[in-house]
Amino acid sequence: MTREIERVAQIPVAQIATIVPIMLTVGANRIVPGVAIPHPVGNPEAGPEEDKKTRRKLVLRALKALQADISEQTIFES
């Protein structure tokens, strides 16, 4: 889905998910590793504050990925 949105719309797609090898396999270009499968953009086990802080950090990283000039599949670890 990520790849086809990007191909058809010609706009960057940042995918946040936990299993990086799958994102690489399906052809995602801008990859942001998530926290866990049931909560990719949050850390609810650590309490509401930490949860939101984590989410904000990952979303900012995804926005950074959308602005990155890349030539191949790239994993944004920070």
Add this chain to the structure above:
Amino acid sequence: MSYRVVCYINQFYGGKGGEEVADFKPELVEGPVGPGLELQKLFGDEARVIGTIICGDGYYAEHIEKARAECLKIVEDLKPDLFVAGPAFNAGRYGVACGDICAAITQSLDIPSLTGMFPENPGVELYRAQTFIVKTEGSARGMKQALTSMARLGLKLIKGELLGPAYEEGYIHRGIRKNFFKDKRGSLRAIDILLQKIAGQEFRTEYEMPTFKKIPPAPPIKDIKHATIALVTSGGIVPRGNPDRLRVSSAESYAKYDISGLDDLTPDEFESIHGGYDRMWANLDPDVVVPLDVMRELEREGVFGKLHPYLYTTTGTGTSVANAERFGQEIGRELKEAGVDGVILTST
């Protein structure tokens, strides 16, 4: 009585000439021509090549519907038991023509068809599911071998014999799986494969994974302060009660919800129906899957321009690659039309 076979070849193998006569219109010649002569030898008395259609590669490619209709008419009149095109090796236009005419003949006339191509020929991806494509070398150096495999498979198809796996029969697999009994159960077979792998021996998986395409990255967002960003998810977040009846797994559809008036996804209004992960956290706070709360904050702070008013959602568990690609294409077209500049897609 021997079986009747009709062949299809291009202007080059038909002896008409090269690129200068690529617009050669379909013409029927009696008996075998070019590679068909060798094919006839291989068939022996079992089958007879009664006619050969010669058609220019350029003609077929540029007038695909007309060319297909003309060839279909010829074949319909001849009523063969088998139709054989090519082999096209790695010739792109020839491969597409061979695949297209084979697929059309099998579909419209219910006559078994086969062709031969190099695995990277573009005709393979397009037509592998609709006809039999024997795996060949990249060039005519592999002619003899290609025709041997094609003749053997062709006779089996005519007689309606049960086919073994694609790699045994020599054709490129069509994505069809058949159920049958093996003498050893799965766990034992898996151990056998593992031992072969550890010993550095050749091994063959029983369940081939689909191969995925890669694409060059789209250009980055230049002006994030004025960019519209859309949220998409395969994490199965939907309004409570799942009004569009999205499937919990093996999704065949996606849904689109207006989030323009919302600052947060609350458990009173949204839930996860995804059948492939523990939904406890998502159902306490759907923002852990779709980060709407933070997106609104960042939008207000002016970190990016605007959040797209719609959330696109589906369930990405057991969902076929073909369906996921279709969702992506449809969503991509809508986002493009809506002037969206970038997407954050979350998956579970």
